[in-house]
Amino acid sequence: MTESYSVIVIDDxxxxxxxLTHLLGRVGWTVTGFADAExxxxxxxxxxxxVVLSDVRMPGLSGLDLLARxxxxxxxxxxxxxxxxxxxxxxxxxxKGAYSFLEKPFEPRRLxxxxxxxxxxxxxxxxxxxxxxxxxxxxLPRYEVRKGALFPAxxxxx
Numbered sequence: 001m002t003e004s005y006s007v008i009v010i011d012d013x014x015x016x017x018x019x020l021t022h023l024l025g026r027v028g029w030t031v032t033g034f035a036d037a038e039x040x041x042x043x044x045x046x047x048x049x050x051v052v053l054s055d056v057r058m059p060g061l062s063g064l065d066l067l068a069r070x071x072x073x074x075x076x077x078x079x080x081x082x083x084x085x086x087x088x089x090x091x092x093x094x095x096k097g098a099y100s101f102l103e104k105p106f107e108p109r110r111l112x113x114x115x116x117x118x119x120x121x122x123x124x125x126x127x128x129x130x131x132x133x134x135x136x137x138x139x140l141p142r143y144e145v146r147k148g149a150l151f152p153a154x155x156x157x158x
Contacts, residue, residue: 005030007049008052011058012055037066051076054079054080063078
């Protein structure tokens with residue numbers, strides 16, 4: 001069985017947005033499209049996508065502006081696409097935290113691979129955070145650290 005992922009697609013170009021929505025829907029992704037990054041940003045918390053795919057150059061909030069706003073550990077990875085990108089822009093975006101940067105036109109298989117990898121990484125990171133929190137909150141209070149080693153806490157032993 002193939003894993004099902006969700007994606008938010010943000011592009012002010014309606015034809016591109018529709019094309020991406022169609023492509024991703026055909027391969028089983030749950031897709032929500034937006035023409036405006038500000039509107040999409042307000043919906044991210046409720047939609048909880050595995051990944052966000054956004055054009056770089058848009059009126060209002062650009063893809064790079066969106067990247068600056070999606071910097072929390074629980075935020076989905078952002079993949080930027082642009083017909084006007086260049087190497088310095090791509091390097092800057094990656095250094096600022098973009099998962100990937102693809103130049104239009106791009107090979108659909110490459111896009112699907114990058115999206116799948118980003119979604120898998122996001123889900124795995126979320127699982128790791130939940131496991132770490134469970135460990136810290138459930139098990140570590142029963143131990144204390146002495147000289148860099150864990151020992152059963154004496155107040156927990158009865």
